[in-house]
Amino acid sequence: MSVERWGVFEWSQRVEPIGNPFTDVRVHGIFSMGNKSDTVPGFYDGDGIFRIRYMPGTPGLWTFRTMSIVPALHGSSGRFNCTAPSAANHGMVKVDPPYRFKYEDGKPYHPFGTTLYSWTHQGDSLEHVTLQTLSRTPFNKVRMCIFPKRYDWCENEPVFYPYLRKPSPAGTFAWDYTRFDPAFFRHLEQRIIELGRMGMEADLILFHPYDKGHWGFDRMDHAANIAYLRYVMARLSAFRNVWWSVANEFDLVKTKQLWEWDSYVDLLHAEDPYGHPLSVHHSMEYYDVRRPGITHASIQNGSLVEDFGRAGTLRDVYNKPVIYDEVGYEGNTPRRWGNLSAEELVHHHWQGILAGTYVTHGETYLDPKDVIWWARGGVLKGRSPQRIGFLRRMIDSTGGFDYIDKWRNDHISMTSDQRHILIYFGRERPASWKFVLPAKTGLPDGTRFRAELIDTWEMKRTTLNARFTLRKTGPYTIEDAQGARIPLSVKPYQAILLTRVD
């Protein structure tokens, strides 16, 4: 038997159920190769079946055995060969310190996500449309809730519920928070796998406030929350494209206190065997991103990507990657968070990129059937996704940019290999740009560049014939030796990309 590196090995066994198999039975798998050994929990999948999933991170021959106080689950053993990953499998996304991400095989990962909070609760028909749509987008991360969401324009009941019901008298109703519904999780897993096939990370939102007691998943007690997180980890953490977003808008969940959020962060940090990306998304109050285990900042704030010199501040403070997961959405709702123009949302993406951070897409065009992308999926109506794709292609081919000078000149950015310099003009409409760079660029006199004019809205790149040669002209400036000035179209959202000529 063989499993590719960063693939999923699964062991399963059917036994006679004892008591409540979700709570009364535990089984662990011990996976070993040479002096490496991982112990991972299994989970109950209904119908008497227990499963253990493991994602091997090292090629070679692995052995395993199981451990349980239930004799029928104890002492099972075997081996499998971990083979080289297939071409599209790069492993998990990890932080590339301090501010970037990369896959485990070293390939850089620049998150260009979209928001689909409740797309897996819409039934196969719409979910297949959503997958079709996703396959034609530039996105490589999806923010999605595990629990169903009830909110404006998203008030339908889900197809599956995460828990079984307690036996209750007619006319009454209660969830049994000690018994998960395996069908719910099998469905979710299927969607995670489908995203993975398209190269998309599943940024799983574990708790959110969009319930307000309708189902009550926002007000389970602490023990139920812990049991839920452990079940989710046991089932899902072997999928390499999983991220943990402990909450959406944690500070709007009025039924939980800060110590609870902290304990969930600590639990995921301590017990996730693989160290998936881990964040807590907020509304007005910032979660403490410096807390150990938090891999990156997941920020809600529109103001910080509106103009130059803002987006990098949080990253410098946190010393971790920053994703502006909510900056407002392209759409036409009466809510201000849901009526950005496509131009604005694309501009926000460029502002984020300029600052060495990332911005997440969302779309909220009203729909006669209330099928709004941001909550339920379906088709995209907006004009930002293809522009975000244009930006993503530029980033994938150059590497990520970062401010050259955090104090000033903050519309000029450079790649870490110093091969590319980006000058972005945002809403300004200059007629030309005098070739002056911050001295902190650190490039020696004589370094030569070519230039492309970039129309970020029209998605056009125009290469200029001219060559530019650097010369330090003052304590803070490096200029083209000929004093060149590059003419620009007098309209907003223009940029210049400089590329080293060797």
Next chain:
Amino acid sequence: MSVERWGVFEWSQRVEPIGNPFTDVRVHGIFSMGNKSDTVPGFYDGDGIFRIRYMPGTPGLWTFRTMSIVPALHGSSGRFNCTAPSAANHGMVKVDPPYRFKYEDGKPYHPFGTTLYSWTHQGDSLEHVTLQTLSRTPFNKVRMCIFPKRYDWCENEPVFYPYLRKPSPAGTFAWDYTRFDPAFFRHLEQRIIELGRMGMEADLILFHPYDKGHWGFDRMDHAANIAYLRYVMARLSAFRNVWWSVANEFDLVKTKQLWEWDSYVDLLHAEDPYGHPLSVHHSMEYYDVRRPGITHASIQNGSLVEDFGRAGTLRDVYNKPVIYDEVGYEGNTPRRWGNLSAEELVHHHWQGILAGTYVTHGETYLDPKDVIWWARGGVLKGRSPQRIGFLRRMIDSTGGFDYIDKWRNDHISMTSDQRHILIYFGRERPASWKFVLPAKTGLPDGTRFRAELIDTWEMKRTTLNARFTLRKTGPYTIEDAQGARIPLSVKPYQAILLTRVD
């Protein structure tokens, strides 16, 4: 005997010196009243004299006794009456959570500081001029180094040195880091007391990089640094106007590692008996302001106060007060940090205030004798101090402002008592302002305001006769019921102050 509340009680005793009295002898005072008891360290002040200083925080009859392994210092006891503070004595400055400061008697403290890094190392003649100048300024905090500073335009030797010399062969030289020079500290204390008389806090910079081995105070070993901090605490912490700034530009001190800074923060936090304000000032790397003991952020960054919507971010992240202690200085040096116009520095102050943060003044006009305010003191040449005074008077009379809406509309701020709303236009030059406030203002329909036009540069306040009555007009807007529009002078740096009319 009596001491006013938050004044300094001092006990002293002369004994025959034993060994090195700085290191070999320790004496503590135990100060008690009712069930309150504080144990504070004494210090050696030369000439056989040991002193213990104590700042009583509670009125009433205090008793004390001393403890030492040296019999002559042990078991001394006495009592003193702690009386009501004099009119100008408001106690120490403490954090008023989350973002403000207040004195211990409850009076709000809004820091309007200035920078005088090396003013106490210039000799009495210039130091007296500096004190004279200070007495005519609006400043209420002075950033100042304990150790002398050697840097451009400040290369003179100080009058006093903090350490005695080791006996060394002729032609060689070494400081004895186990023996402080009491004369140095007596002089420093005198200056701290004089600042206190003028109502100014002494923001004492304990370490800095402007030495580079010239004296070597930037490269003492860890044990010497700890001994220095303990000596400084024993001598100075009983002065109520002392603040601890562990470093200026900590990340530019190449001779210390992060764990050392952390340990100095922890030491001051653990051993300062009074909990004076405690911060670490930085250059490009941010210190972790969330660390316990750090009372507020002391930030160096010009970009964050240049435009709307920037300055509040750090405060929201840290959940502690933020002082932009270095945003560039008014002056004409060739360094960009030292050539802000007065208009720019005043604008930076308003940007800070608008965001519920504070900005510190500094002045760097070149001088034929290199007497530059920022380093050495002397007289002020600039035009920003009186405008900062104008702002301070407005803040002292209204209370501090804060953004109403962190996401947008970020040039509109309100006091916490909701009595005053500030609209600041910065570099924009609008001809009028339509009376529209963010709905987050939260004021009910019918609330009435009057308005003043404020010319922040000309320091003029013009009260309008009109009255304005609020009416909620949408999910995000409250407007004047008559749709009023207030005409403005078409020039930069204008503001409108709205005041409730009851």
